Every structure is written in structure tokens, then in C-alpha cells.
Amino acid sequence: xxxxxxxxxxxxxxxxxxxxPMVELTGFDTGPCRLFVKLESANPGGSIxxxxxxxxxxxxxxxxxxxPGGTIVEATAGNTGLGLAQVGVLKGYKLLLVVPDxxxxxxxxxLRAMGVDVRITRSDVGKGHPEYYQDMAAAIAAKxxxxxxxxxxxxxxxxxxxETTTGPEILEQMGGDLDAVVVGVGSGGTLTGLGRFFAKxxxxxxxVLADPVGSxxxxxxxxxxxxxxxxxxxxxxxxxxIPDNCDLALVAKAYExxxxxxxxxxxxxxxxxxxxxxxxxxxxxxAALRYCRxxxxxxxxxxxxxxxxSRYLSKVYNDSWVVEQGLVDRKLHGDxxxxxxxxxxxxxxxxGDALLTAYNRMRAADVSQLPVLDDGRLIGLIDESxxxxxxxxxxxxxxxxxxxxxxxxxxxxxxxxxxxxxxxIPIFERDEVAIVMEGKEFLGLITRxxxxxxxxxxx
Numbered sequence: 001x002x003x004x005x006x007x008x009x010x011x012x013x014x015x016x017x018x019x020x021p022m023v024e025l026t027g028f029d030t031g032p033c034r035l036f037v038k039l040e041s042a043n044p045g046g047s048i049x050x051x052x053x054x055x056x057x058x059x060x061x062x063x064x065x066x067x068p069g070g071t072i073v074e075a076t077a078g079n080t081g082l083g084l085a086q087v088g089v090l091k092g093y094k095l096l097l098v099v100p101d102x103x104x105x106x107x108x109x110x111l112r113a114m115g116v117d118v119r120i121t122r123s124d125v126g127k128g129h130p131e132y133y134q135d136m137a138a139a140i141a142a143k144x145x146x147x148x149x150x151x152x153x154x155x156x157x158x159x160x161x162x163e164t165t166t167g168p169e170i171l172e173q174m175g176g177d178l179d180a181v182v183v184g185v186g187s188g189g190t191l192t193g194l195g196r197f198f199a200k201x202x203x204x205x206x207x208v209l210a211d212p213v214g215s216x217x218x219x220x221x222x223x224x225x226x227x228x229x230x231x232x233x234x235x236x237x238x239x240x241x242i243p244d245n246c247d248l249a250l251v252a253k254a255y256e257x258x259x260x261x262x263x264x265x266x267x268x269x270x271x272x273x274x275x276x277x278x279x280x281x282x283x284x285x286x287a288a289l290r291y292c293r294x295x296x297x298x299x300x301x302x303x304x305x306x307x308x309x310s311r312y313l314s315k316v317y318n319d320s321w322v323v324e325q326g327l328v329d330r331k332l333h334g335d336x337x338x339x340x341x342x343x344x345x346x347x348x349x350x351x352g353d354a355l356l357t358a359y360n361r362m363r364a365a366d367v368s369q370l371p372v373l374d375d376g377r378l379i380g381l382i383d384e385s386x387x388x389x390x391x392x393x394x395x396x397x398x399x400x401x402x403x404x405x406x407x408x409x410x411x412x413x414x415x416x417x418x419x420x421x422x423x424x425i426p427i428f429e430r431d432e433v434a435i436v437m438e439g440k441e442f443l444g445l446i447t448r449x450x451x452x453x454x455x456x457x458x459x
Contacts, residue, residue: 013044014090017054018165022173022302027272033179033292033299037269037285038170040304041277045086046079047307048166052189053083055161056150057091071096071147075137077186077236078107079307080152085114096147098137103235106311126229127241152187153243162193170194170302171202180252182208182288182303184237184280185217188246190304195250209254210287210303212238212262217246221254233259233315233325234279236306255287260327262286266309266316276309279316319345324450326457335417336436339424339454340444348373349382349404355390356400358382358407369433371442372408378442380408381435417443424451 010016020042025035040048060066071094072084081097088095095116099108100123111118119140122131129135134153141149152158171178181198183190191207198205211218214230215238229240242248266282269275277285281304288303315321322328324341332338340346347365349358351374358370362384369383382404390407391399414435415423424446427434434446 012090014054014087016044017050017087018043019169022170023273023275025273028268028289029293030289030301031293031295032297033295033301035288035292036174036300036302037273037275038166038173038302038304039275040306041275041281041308043083045083046311047083047278048190048304049079049083049307050086051083051161051165052152052155052158052187053080053087055157056152056155057084057087057093059155059157059160060148060150066093066148067146068092069146070094071141071144072150073137073141073144073147074098074150074152075134076152078103078111078311079236080187081111081116081118082107084150085111085116089114096140096144098133098140100133102233104312104315106314110311124231152189153245155245158187158189158245159193159196162190163197164193166190167194167197167201171198174300174302176202177300178202178205178302179299180206180208180291180301182210182284182291182301184210184284184306185215185239185243185246186237186280188243191250192245192247195247199250206252207250208287208291209248209251210237210284211254211256212283213256213258215239215256217242217248218254218256221248221251222256233327234262234283235312236278236280237283253291255290257283257286259325263316263322263327265289266312269305270309270317275305277305278307278309278312281305281307281309282316324453326453333417336415336419336421336424336434336446337417337443339421339446339450340436341450341453346371346444350374351379351403351405351408353404354400355387355402355404355407358404359387359400362387369445371435371445372404373442376442377440378412378414378435378437380405380410381412381433382408383433421451 021039022036043050072088073096075098085095097116098119098121101120102123108118121133121136125132138149141147185191195207212232212234214232216227216229219225219227232238262282265286266277269277269285284303292301320341347361349370349372351372372380386407414437417436417438424434428448436443
């Protein structure tokens, strides 16, 4: 292995933004092409948005709109907010971010750990609605003293960051020989900045758009079709309007990628290349692979790992969540098995386990009840209310040392797997969870949210 010289220590993490590494992907079906990924996840804030955060904050400082001790307000799906926090906190600014409610909780936890004021709003409303994240952010900023709405969607310092840093880096790393770059659009800054740079520095380099199914952008590019925006689970890219910073005229080809393909591609990036990327990285990889396979001559293609996948462990890399969202092919049985989110992987506890063990497993799995199995046989159920009742009046030293058998409910109402959906309703009305059996074999649990997810997928 060739060892590159190590850089000297940096004065601040702001000095570490940009100059990210590039890796060629091997072991993927790239047709006649070579495919490279630029690891924007290596930025100190974990995403490509560190670049625009630094650029936009410095521009606001330069034009006087952002003054010492001021508040930066932004609407973001997460990564721009994290980039702004990465830069803004070190510069002494306050941060107030408005985020849609589909954002991964890891991002929200990260932001709040940095002292950011996070306001969560609806993701099911469009531009012009007072609860749309951009409209809400603008309204909040207008009411605050010494505050600036950064507005990545219209801020010219956004594409400028990519035109002056990301683009030149890519061309240098590719030795000046590059046929296509595959990007997504959230604010449009990456597409427009890179497109402007390559139009001047490498005219042969085509800009390719990776867009989630449901976004309005790819249909406009490919068919000139204006569609009603849909919904998608991929975070950070795809739009229900054309941002001011998004120049679609720069796009040579666009691909519509379904969520299931995005998630599968992100996971494949991890298992085949050891790169932990986010959901949008999966979309970009899927489109890049399609583009490569569509070529009849060898091409050199670059795409981006937009952010780290560590922010999506509860989603993209959570098997239960992927199943709940209907993003993976799952064998359907036509019975109640199809509603069990954790089929074959239900978290359980034994009758002799301590209540602390039950508590820890509930917290780790984010569930409120656990089946109690004894040698594979269902003998009870313990939920949060059972646990609370068992520990609230006991000696503090003994509370969680008691065995599960002393607190569990042994009288169980079960359903056979072949029963109808209607059989779930009386159980939920009694504030119980449905316990599904096949004969005497325990199959799993069905909660209200499992039924809701099932009905949503079937809609």
C-alpha cells in the first residue's frame, strides 16, 4: 500500500473543509466505464454541505448582513444545518434551523448536541404553506433581531462554493480527464456550481441528474413534463419546486430512482466498497451505475458520497425500518405474518432475566413490550406498564434485579396467523398488542403502527 504524506495539524476544523479523497469503485457492474466516488463524507461535519456553509457564512459576514453574535436561520433537511452549525458555532453565532419531520433522528440529535435550536415542521405541505419548512424559516428570521435567513436555495454563495472548490478538486483528482459527473439536487448548488465550472474547464464533461421518484426535476429534464410532486424517503435531494440556484439547463441526462433502489444501492456501497453513505448517496450511486451501463464506449464517471451513513443507522441500515417502509422485496403470505415488522427477528426476554435486561432491550430496540420465551415457548409478555408497576414501590437496590417472571403478564390473548385483519381491532381497543401464533409457535407481535404501515403500503 502506498503511503501518502500526512498533512500538518490544522488550526481549526474549518481548515479541513474540502480537499476530500476520491475512490474508484471496483466489483460493481459499471458496463464499459470506470466509476469513481468523491468522499464528501470526509468533511469535518460529515457532508458536502460544509463547503456551502463556510461560503455562505463568509459571504454574509462580508456584506454585513451577519453581525457578531447574530443568529443564522435556515430551512434544511439536515446536512446544510449541520454544516452551518459546524462553521457557525466556531465563529460564535447562534443557529435556528427548521427541518421537515421526515429527517433522520441522528441528524436532529447531532444538531441539538451542538446547541442548535431545532424546529420540526411538516413534510406533507408544499411551498407557500406557512408550515412549509422554507416559509417557516423565512418568517422566523424576519421576526428576530440580528438574524439572517441564509436561504441556501437562492444564495449565490452556494453554487460558488462548488464552482471554486469541488469542481477544481474533482478535475485535478481525475487528471483532467472526466466524461460525466452524477449529482442530485436539493438546493441546486452542487449541480449549478459544478456545471458552471466544467462548462469552462472541461466542456466534454456532462452533468447527470440523480432524482428520487416523486421529485419534479427529472421528468422536466427528460420529458418536459410538469408532474404533481409525490413523496420519497430519501433525504436531502429531490424537489417539489425549482430552486433559484438550480440551473436544469446544465443537465444532459436525468434518472428517476425509486426509494427501494436508493436504499439497496447505499447498502451495496457499504458491503462492496466499505463506504458508509447516506440515502442520497444511494440515489447517486444507482443513477451513476445506470449511466455507466447505458454507455457503449468507455467513460470516466464521478459521483459523490454526499454524507456519512452514520446519520441513517435508524433508517437506511435498520432492517425493520426498511421492511416497514416497503423498501425491500419481502415474501408475502397473505395472512397476519405480512404485518409483523420484525418477523423472524423479534426482540425477546427470558423469565429468569432481570428487569434491567428487559428495560435495556426495550430501549435498544425502541419497543414498549417484549415477549417472554422459555426454551422457545411463549409464556408471557412484559410491557412498560408492567415494568413500572414492578419497580416503583420496591427498594431502590432491588428494583431492577427482580426476574421478569415476577412482572410479566401470563394471561395472553393470542391470534392465529390465518385470522382476518378485523380481529386486530378489538385487541387494540383494549390497549393490547396482538400476539400472532401458528399453532403453538410464536411468530411475532403486531402493534397499531404496524397495522397503519400495512394499510399505508396497500393504499
